[in-house]
Amino acid sequence: MTQNEQLTKKLTEYYNKFNEDKRLKSRHGQVEYRITMKYVRKYLECIGKQARILDVGAGTGAYSIPLAAEGYEVHALELVKHNVQRLRAASDEVHALQGNALKLSKKFEKEYFDLVLVFGPMYHLFTHDDRMRVIEEVKKVLKPDGIVMIAYCMNDYAVIKHGFMEGTIRDAVASNKINDSFNVVPDEDNLYDYVTLEEIDRLMLQSGLNRKEIFTPDGPTNYMRQFLRDMDDESFELFVRYVESISKRRDMLGVSAHLVDVLSNKTSDKDID
Numbered sequence: 227m228t229q230n231e232q233l234t235k236k237l238t239e240y241y242n243k244f245n246e247d248k249r250l251k252s253r254h255g256q257v258e259y260r261i262t263m264k265y266v267r268k269y270l271e272c273i274g275k276q277a278r279i280l281d282v283g284a285g286t287g288a289y290s291i292p293l294a295a296e297g298y299e300v301h302a303l304e305l306v307k308h309n310v311q312r313l314r315a316a317s318d319e320v321h322a323l324q325g326n327a328l329k330l331s332k333k334f335e336k337e338y339f340d341l342v343l344v345f346g347p348m349y350h351l352f353t354h355d356d357r358m359r360v361i362e363e364v365k366k367v368l369k370p371d372g373i374v375m376i377a378y379c380m381n382d383y384a385v386i387k388h389g390f391m392e393g394t395i396r397d398a399v400a401s402n403k404i405n406d407s408f409n410v411v412p413d414e415d416n417l418y419d420y421v422t423l424e425e426i427d428r429l430m431l432q433s434g435l436n437r438k439e440i441f442t443p444d445g446p447t448n449y450m451r452q453f454l455r456d457m458d459d460e461s462f463e464l465f466v467r468y469v470e471s472i473s474k475r476r477d478m479l480g481v482s483a484h485l486v487d488v489l490s491n492k493t494s495d496k497d498i499d
Contacts, residue, residue, distance in 0.1 A: 250288050253451070253455055254450075254451045257465070258444040260466060261444070261473060262289075262345070262443040263289070263292075265486065265488070266293070266375065269375075273340045273373075277298050277299070277340040277341055278298075279339065280334065280342045282330065282346075282347055283345060284303060285346065286309050286313050287317060289343060291316055295317075301322075302321065302322040302323070303327065304324060305324070305327075310322050327363065328356065328360060328363065330366065334367045335367070336366055336367065337366075337370060339369060340371075341375070342368055343374075344375065345486075348360065348377060348421075350418065351419060354428070361376070361429060361435070365435070365491070370491050373489070374490075375487070375489075376489065378426055378487070379419070380484065380485060381410050382422070383448065385410065386481065387449060423479055423480045429487075436490050437487065438489065438490050441485070442479055442483075443469075444484055445469040446481075
């Protein structure tokens with residue numbers, strides 16, 4: 227069994243038990259989901275209702291299903307068979323396939339999609355080369371003027387939250403899970419990998435794509451889960467507005483749990499206000 231096949235097996239076992247739908251319905255998950263969807267819809271408004279969307283690592287369809295219900299042509303690629311079955315059972319409007327983000331071009335037509343969402347695969351790839359492979363595969367199926375949105379899990383969030391706040395930092399350093407520069411060392415047994423803003427910039431530059439913008443969909447949200455659970459509804463809505471208002475501030479990006487890089491093939495593209 228190859229290294230990628232072993233990882234696929236582990237991810238399948240993990241996501242057969244992990245309830246992503248429940249996470250996104252929690253208050254901290256709702257912040258991430260609602261802000262991400264605002265950005266997705268911003269670009270779709272510019273493309274128009276004829277937009278063809280590919281959701282890579284679609285899970286059970288949290289993004290695919292509502293976008294298809296809005297009238298877009300939506301295709302979903304998901305690694306875990308159980309998730310594909312759930313997605314198909316929930317919606318007959320999404321064209322759902324089982325497959326690997328590293329082999330997109332074997333599943334889809336060249337230069338077919340206006341918008342590609344990569345909201346999960348990068349979390350589980352442990353080398354720069356594999357992350358670049360996904361981006362190169364996306365470029366093959368993306369229209370010349372298409373847009374890709376790529377989500378990442380952030381290194382400093384993992385160090386602060388899982389290391390210092392959860393009290394595991396000394397053991398992590400002693401076991402070389404965190405190095406002397408406080409970078410998380412890739413460990414496939416943990417399934418997740420974490421990147422720095424510098425690594426995301428390097429991927430963007432090497433890809434030949436052009437950044438339209440980069441944003442955090444959650445900001446400080448994941449440090450405040452208990453506070454969010456206890457908040458009244460009006461305060462929570464103000465919090466969502468706050469996170470949206472700081473979502474592109476450079477000083478907030480590196481310590482957030484997630485970042486989304488928005489890239490385009492077009493050299494003349496500018497940020498959409």
